[in-house]
Amino acid sequence: MIWGKVIGALAGFAFMKWPGAILGALVGHWFDRGMAQDFSKRGAWGRFLYGAEKAAGDANFIYTLFAVMGHVAKAKGRVTERDIAQAQYLMQQLKLDTDATKEAQDAFREGKEATFPLQQVMKDFSASFYGNRDVLQLFMEQLIGLALNDGVLDKTEHEVLVDVAKALGFTRFQLDQWLMMEKAAFRFHQQRQRSHAGSGGRQSSTKNDLADAYQILGVTEKNSNAEIKKAYRKLMARHHPDKLASQGLPEEVMKQAQQKARDIQAAYEQVKEHRDIR
Structure with a gap:
């Protein structure tokens, strides 16, 4: 964005000639920088204001x-x-x-x-x-x-x-954390499918399943119930349809992300049942 610098320079020139123009341009630069950072956080809104389709x-x-x-x-x-x-x-x-x-x-x-x-x-x-x-x-x-x-x-x-x-x-480090969570999700999802096929739809709860459920949420058994709730809510908020839509993501990709949300929900339900979280 350049409008802050332009307006600042013009206003400064009107009051203090060239020294004022330089000072105004500097002030405008910091304004533009702050606005650009704000737009970057707004996802699709920032893209709309920049004119991208x-x-x-x-x-x-x-x-x-x-x-x-x-x-x-x-x-x-x-x-x-x-x-x-x-x-x-x-x-x-x-x-x-x-x-x-x-x-x-x-x-x-x-x-x-x-x-x-x-x-x-x-x-x-x-x-x-x-x-x-x-x-x-x-x-x-x-x-x-x-x-x-x-x-x-x-x-x-x-x-x-x-x-x-x-x-x-x-x-x-962040990548390896996500890899650990995705590997756990892969195992958790496969186990759930086998459980459905082998027990008429009833879920089996094993030690390995529970460990994977914790990893999907990015927590461990050592975390408190409050910490687990916070991690769950943060993950669900990131994959919420309204949040995804505001980021300007393709609708097709949003549907894939919603599947991820269902896996997170299933993992949390298993942890919640094991710990009797209310």
């Missing part, structure tokens, strides 16, 4: 997700049938139309190329959402879930995820 943001999110997905898949040396099937499954889950599906497929292929400019793509992606950390974290969650499609994370895949996380302003 939502459709462009949607397309950028989808392109970047599938391109980086292809890059992660290729990192281990060979893209497997499971990787391709996972990409196709995600396209179906997102209910992409024919044109969008083709663009996603093209993005996946681009990501596999050795010359794929990962750092620049991530820099552009972050800029398109004005560095909104909620959106960037949701992107990382989606990407981690895709990388763990078989429950295993190859060392080279992990290195790419580290590069992506750092490019978006996150630390390796």
